[in-house]
Amino acid sequence: MTPAVAQVCADARINYQVSSPMATNGYTWTVTAGLILPENTTTVTGVGRSQVEVQWGTAGPGALSVQESTPGTVSCSGNTSLNVTIAPLPAPLVSGPASVCQNAMGRYTATSTPGNTLEWSVTGGQFSGGGTPLSGPGPVDVLWNGTAPHSLLLRELNPVTGCEHTVSYAVTVNPLALPQINGPASACAGDTLSYQLPSPNASHNYAWTVEGGRWLSGNNPLSGSGPVQVIWDGAAPHRLWVEETNALGCANRDTLAVNVTILPGPLLSGEDTLCAQQTESYQVTNPTAGNQYTWTVVGGQFSPSGSASLSGVDLTTVTIQWEAAGSGSLRVQEQSSGGGASCAATSQMDVFINPFPNSLIQGDSLTCENTTSIYQVSIAQANNNYTWTVSGGMIQPENTTSVSGIGRSQIDVQWGTAGPGLVALQESTPAGCSLEAPVKAVTVVGLPSSQITGPDTSCAGSVAVYQAVEPPVGAPYRYLYDWQVSGGSVISGQGTAQVSVRWDQAINDT
Secondary structure: OEOOOOEEEOOOEEEEEOOOOOOOOEEEEEEEOEEEEOOOEOEEEEEOOOEEEEEEOOOEEEEEEEEEEOOOOOOOEEEEEEEEEEEOOOOOEEEOOOEEEOOOEEEEEEEOOOOOEEEEEEEOOEEOOOOOOEEOOOOEEEEOOOOOOOEEEEEEEOOOOOOEEEEEEEOEEEOOOOOOOEOOOEEEOOOEEEEEOOOOOOOOEEEEEEEOOEEOOOOOOEEOOOOEEEEOOOOOOOEEEEEEEOOOOOEEEEEEEOEEEOOOOOOEEOOOEEEOOOEEEEEEOOOOOOOEEEEEEEOEEEOOOOOOEEEEEOOOEEEEEEOOOEEEEEEEEEEOOOOOOOOEEEEEEEEEEEOOOOOOEEOOOEEEOOOEEEEEEOOOOOOOEEEEEEEOEEEEOOOEOEEEEEOOOEEEEEEOOOEEEEEEEEEEOOOOOEEEOOOEEEEEEOOOOOOEEOOOOOOOOOEEEEEEOOOOOOOOOOOOOOOOOOOEEEEEOOOOOEEEEEEOOOOOOO
């Protein structure tokens, strides 16, 4: 009989056969401590049944015998038997959670016979250290992240008997809740935005947490199914997550990363106190490349466009001509560009526009040489500074061509010789607004000559013509003439440069 193995393992299935089978012979097989398959009985008989499969039972002694008989009227028979020792199977036990949540980690340990070897394998999950199978008594950590069925297999081998046994430890993997946050994934710094779950479950618990922001209600974490309001005013990173726990105690988290665009903060540079009609440049001192800048001015206009508003990408410098005295303002709005939310911020500069002085020079525009004239401003301001400049004369009492002083709104000018002269004035306010008054042109007239031309000998009763000096042609002045005659009389031309005189008697007359 083969195989002639004296030791088997409990519950082992082994095929046995006679060494020299004869198809016409009859065979009777008998087993002790086991069953013959597939009849599942302890004895079987059959012609040509030279082979059987035996499933051995529990540990202990066992035996298998076969009786072979020849056919015919004279039958010859023979018997052979095999005594076996049935070794016990190992009986490993697995301990650990039999119910877990999807994607949860479970730790498992084995109870086994010392000296035996153990081998672990898993279906529907994976060992935390990777790889399968694993050897050793454990513990082993299993991540239950696969599809059903979910089980942990433990194989124990007795190295002495060669007997092994594998047990399957079934694990129920409960499904996770599947939260999903709905709401904007981009925001401007400081925005208050609302987030919610599309289909909350009344029997589930929800815990919200925010990073880089705060709840409008002030609590963190926040419980409940929402909706929730977040103020995005913190530092990066900016995230919102909700953890949903179902009735089985399985929790799952959904995280929403939010792109929070920092608000631009344009800083304006330029003069905020200036003079009417003054032109000044202004700029954003902290520009961001690619951003849109929209400028608006009140009390002035942009140069050279002449408009009250301008807009453009990277338009960070503008020139303004301010108008009449009073208050004005300059506003710039910066609009962010690129990904995420489109965010805008505005800065404003208030401007005070000081008036320019508008005085005129009052005084003689026609005067005589070597005379003194008084010149003054039309609207005197005690706090203004006046700078006077004279050509063709000297300012008194300093006897100079230029003087300056606060409140010096009047000067005395001693004119020189005949010719053109002028008086110039620059007036400055305490705010620094300076303006030149229209120049006062002065004509300095020379003293007229007393020379008279005409006959100095005449007959009594005759008429003679006499001529005095006349102003130059085109002169902006005229002479006044008053003729005085002794021994005669002016018969025509009195008040002009030429007169006719009738002499009365023969004497020396004038």
